[in-house]
Amino acid sequence: MTATDTSTYVLPIEQLTANLKNRPNETWLHQPTNGVWKSYTIAEVIDEGSRVANALLKQGIEPGDRVAILAKNSYAWLAADFGMMLAGIIPVPIYSTASSETIEYVLEHSEAKLCFVGKLDNCSAAQQSLANIPVITLPDANAQYAGALSWQGILDSSAPLDSYHSPKADDMATIVYTSGSTGKPKGVLLTHGHLGAAATETKNRMVGGDQLHRMMSYLPLAHITERSVVAITSIYGQVELFFSEGLETFVDELHHCQPTDFISVPRLWAKFQAKVLAQIPDEQLQDMLAGDGGDAVAAAIRDKLGFGSCRNYGSGSAPIAPALLEWFQRIGVGIAEGWGMTETSGLACSNQPFTVEGMGTIGTPLACNEMKLSDDGEVLIRGAAIFEEYYKNPEATAESFIDGWFRTGDKGVKDENGAYRITGRVKEQFKTAKGKYVAPVPIESQLATNSLIEQVCVLGSGRPAPMAIVVLNDQGLSKEQIKSNIEKTLKEVNQQLESHARLDRIAITETTWDVGNDLLTPTMKLKRDKIEAFYRDPIDCETESGVYWIDK
Template sequence: MPSQIHTTEAGFELTEDQNCMSELVKLCTDRPELVLFSRPRDYYWEDVSAGEFLAEVYALAKGLVANGVEPGDRVALLSNTRYEWQLVDFAIWAAGAVTVPIYPSSSPHQIEWILEDSGATFAFVEDAHNFADLRAFLLREDGTPPLSGSASRLRRVAVFNEGGIDEVTREGEGVEQSLIDARVAAITHADIASIVYTSGTTGRPKGVALSHGNWMYQTRALVTNPIGAVARPGKRVVTFLPLAHVLQRAVAVALTIHGATQAHWADTSTIALELQRAKPHVVLGVPRVFEKVRNAAYNKAADGSGVGKRVFLEAERAAIAYSKALDKEEGPSFALRMAHRVYDRLVYRKLRDAVGGVAQYGITGGSAMSPELSHFFRGLGLPVYEGYGLTETAAAACVNHKGGQRIGTVGRPVNSYEVRTNDNGEIEFRGPGVFGFYWNNPEATAEAKHDGWFNTGDLGEVDSDGYVRITGRKKDLIVTAGGKNVSPGPLEEIIRQDPLISNALVVGDGKPFVGLLVTLDADELSRWKEARGIPASTSLEELAHNADLRAEVQDTVNLANATVSHAEAIKKFRILNRDLSEQDDEMTPTLKVKRNVVFRRFADDIEALYSR
């Protein structure tokens, strides 16, 4: 029998005429002076008021109408995170159409599939490179596809960096505002707002049809918790994760329609500088972002001196102990409180300053965050609230927050969502924020949904208070030759905490024991070589057999092994000759490893683990 059903609150009711576009109109009409965005313009940042943003949305929507976009038509959007992304998204909704986001990192094959499966008739792209990816699918002037056998319906592509938005806007100057008003008023909760193609780690992407009702319930749930404290006028947020990702987009929409100020930044290599400039009140990132913040602070301390390194590690231990003590009735001891004050001046304050100095908290999702890392951030005064959800749940289905955090879990269901586990121990969700169907794929819909419940495919537990703990992905389960079931996720999370290690993949399906593939962090490896007098030119192939390096990796593997039984422990590891990358299609845009791709490409390395 399925487990008991858990829900956080009774939920809330929304009227049929409430949708994200109508909520934007209401906000911008009531408070036109609010600053909704700060966007780069030449060499400075320019504020965009609510009134100005709505006027741009309306003008662009008129251009779409002038180009023949009808209610229900699909419009593709391929771009890095930037102001124009959100402008176009709302304009598509104002025209009554459906947004089809595409990751800029998508391969030509993925783009072809999304365009053809969605039936997109119009597309916005960022630059000439993106346009080249779509050119092959543009219909000829006679309406026939450019490729033999292509199912493309794409009529036009507008390019941001070549004045595409201004051009489309000019073309709509003759369209009456009353037509746009009528289209917005006609939107119902059942109407499809977006088809979001899963960036999953296996198989062909499925188009998740998310309705206006799904988006509205999701944004309302997010504002109830966890972003209610910052989804309001006067609060600042830097939006830097890919807006094609459902969580970043849901948060961005929620922030917009509730009056917070957003700045967009797509270059994650320089995000630290932008966070210090913009001083956001919340930081939304995947676990890897927070790992990099911690590791950058550690590396800076370690580069300074051996004393600095020791101080940082002691401060880290104190922060973790302090956080864990917060969960106990007696709280932190006097000695721990005193140590915490000292380390706050020496270490913690600098870490908070690294993300702008005013952030109240962080939010993470997309993959699991190490409990130790969560305790570290909470202990230093910047709690990071972990949540969980999928494209099919329109982003967050459960989340920790200020009013209820249990580290090691992904929180309780967000408002209006329900959770349970089925007979196989898989997590299932139900509620008005859960998607209705997969686009053009009734078989997949029938497989994933039963009696209104969506089966996530993730294994987990729901405790008596409704907190959800993810224990593994069913498809990732490893079954050794001896019949032992091993969930790789928990082991990999622990190993990735070592600054020297970039990625860790547990292997062993059908094999006699559990093995591990490891990639190393380039910056930390350079420091490691310098500290030992090893020439910088020494290759990874040479270092892979270095006894000192292998001993350090083995120490981290031992820490992970201490958390599992002997049969589940990692017996051997292999250091790969390069790191994994999104550009090589080995990781998703949210930095999840595509296990099937990596296992195929490094098949020889896997076999080498078991060859002797």
Template sequence: MKLSPDKTLLEYFYYREKNQPDNIYLRQPLGDTYKDFSWKEVGQQARKIATYLKSLNLPPKSNIALVSKNCAEWLIADFGILMSGHVSVPFYATLTAEQLNQVMVHSGCQVIFVGKLDEVENIEKGIPKDVTRISFPTYNPQPAHVQWEEIMAHHAPQAEDYLPKMDDLFSIIYTSGTTGNPKGVMLTFKAVASGVYSTREHAKLDYPNARFFSYLPLSHIAERNVIESGATIAGATVYFAETLESFAKNLATAKPTHFLAVPRIWTKFQLGILSKLPQNKLEFLLKIPVISSLIKTKIRKGLGLNNTAIILTAAAPMPIPLIEWFRKLGIVIQEAYGMTENLGAVSMMPREKIKDSTVGKVYPGMEIKLMPDTHEICTRSDWNMIGYYKEPQMTAETIDSEGWIHTGDVGELDEEGYLKITGRVKEMYKTSKGEYVAPAQIEVGFASNSFIEQICVAGNNLPQPIALVVLSDFARTTARQKVNESLEATLKGLNPTLKPYEKVQRIVILKDTWTVDNNKLTPTMKIKRGNIEKEFAAQLEPWYNKKETVVWE
């Protein structure tokens, strides 16, 4: 089927359903086995979901919620919602009951699909009482819910191929809430169609026998683009990760041709490799031509990345030393940049002409301008959001009268169309000397140190910044003196490259890892800088005044 900016995602699905009905679309791991879903089976189940939703006699284009970790039923339910003419509103599976209640009330959803969750009984408390609940079949279905299997047994598949209008609402995607409450980004079918069409060559959607691996939250724009849109249009097979423990095994089985990972995942991969093959030994082996090729192949096969056509990173800045480290292993990572408000599609690094320290070249059809004073990046395209749900004031503050989205990111654009991100407008803070510091750029300078797993540069109203650090598992088993020496050496190399007011005065090693559960990370593994700084605000000055360079909490 030829790609077109005038075809909705549903049209691509209907084409695959009719033209390759018996091909495997979804592969769901269940222990050591897989449950396979053909395009025909996914279509039949989604059409039954659509019939059921229509039987509820909801107002046209009602918002329908979906909360679950990634699994086959997530995509089936989402297609069922779209086929019924309603609007898909997915939520992160890591939300607390209170957080879920906030977005449920805000979105006004009267129906929710409840799927693969760690604590489904607890999340129940966040769902308003009058909302219809539907349980996925495999993952602890709740007896009081409408059961998936009942829908499958008692409803005929919708016969018609429902075709939405291009300007109809496709989905309301709530941001991950790095700062403040999540905002509901409204995206149309036109936005999805235009974005996919304009990035089609970059995404290699014509790659034969494509395989995708789904594990990042499907409620996030990046995974929604890559897995739901990309795999559907490519006619690919989607493999899922079952659990954190089975992740490596599931990935090795999938052997994806298209793979996306956030920087924290790449750091985990690196630390896993170095735990088996220390850096000094790795460097030595890579210098021996025949051995080098064998080592690279073995590492790539071990990760499940030996058949990749495209490897992406997104959602947070990727440290250059980490990209270079993987490149030496034959794993070429292409950085992509965007935000929910512009469909996550602003720029991508071309594999053939990599320019490190940038986030690649701006996509065709995407306009960029930089604000004169702040250098804030503004974007304009056919795949802009139409606004924030129920938030006209926030919408007016983000989209100006000429249709430019003000991203909040600060950057530079060179003559070849490569974009560089230098910080966040809201993350910049003022030292006690009155100078503004962009912490993200300083944090990247620590990326080459494998003892560091997480870092947050802080120091509002301190004379100089300090770095709050969480050690890697590898570092936690290393002698404290050796860790101190390594961190001091990194700091000694970094500070001369920084402006005088950016030089890091102190490194503070914290006891606890930052996680989604303790509200220090978003579901896409970005640090919640405000939460971290708030927790340690009272200790920043005493830490700053210590004599030693490396301070242990």
């Protein structure tokens, strides 16, 4: 089998129907509603999805038509997703945090015939954008939509599908729109073969064997990582998924789930660390970990965080500071970095199974992929899980491939063990007023060794010298203590940088960057252009060097 061959992989629909035949009564999904948990078996999830998909066919939606899903994660999200695939309908996920402009663009570009809508933190964009398209509300929907049909109403009136769609490996399975850190999102066309290859090899790396695995599904299912690595991979192994109602209840839900495998993003790992350090100073904690009872201390911390049963940990979506990985390693949490893109059908390269030697790298490619570096250090990839085209965008497709290799836009290096390390984005480098190019990501990683720094963005296009803007973790320190601490980090980092890359200042902001204020993508990546624009006035007016606070 070649790396680009999908023919020998079991397709998701084949695996799902095999599960229905061989273990229909096994518990699969766990849904909390106002703190009360309800569990669903494989047969129950497929039955609900099949009934709703059959109702779509009866309404005139045909196999090959696109139908959108706009909702936070829930059992019904997956029932709708898999149900549509069983009917040959093409699911088109939309981020629950999407603006009305993005929702309207995705619906129009994909030519969606209908939209499922569920729980949203802010319903105004959806209500504005869905006025002219048929809507089905999921069980947890928290707004009214004119003329909408309800999930429960359809279940009560619809029969299951008479037969299931039997796709070929190269048939379209879904269109996933990129999170859009710059410009309009692109629709990535993924086939059943792409998803099957990615999920199979992810399962081989992460959830192999006959052990029962429990995972939280809380990162956006509209993003390919959560949908592929967590949701679709769950049908290839013995995996139960637990959903979350929101940030307020997440810690309790995590303890209820007792995950055996936990995947997060760097910002949330930093918040876990801050939660620990708010209870005990790091210097004291490190002394305790180094003592005779260190293992017991580490176990107690893991248990307190909700990781008492966890065996595997992962981080992805954005670079994570090596110092943060090392800190977690000391409490027995070995975080395996993974890397992938929408265009790679999810996970493409990983330090899973976790190795200490691979810490700080994204490890090695999955067996279905090949990776190499271009002469300029750009990561190139090809394989059975790699997409072949952007939907209705042949120009972008042509620009993204060279001799059959997908140009990822990430810069990287490869070590002697074959492990890759991402060093930044090709287009993220900026030129200072001195005419020198600076790569921000390595500098951000060095600054993030300071546990006080939760978020950091290095910028400096056209400036005499680069600078950083940081958001702090709250560890109960005074402004004087914080200033002294950050100044020490600034000095230490600058000593490691070439003269043209040294920072002349660090500005501390009181504004946390998130999806709501459009400074992060839905997958927690920095929107650098938006951050720079947001702080342009206070930055341009400030003449102070060193460490200081800005009033924004």
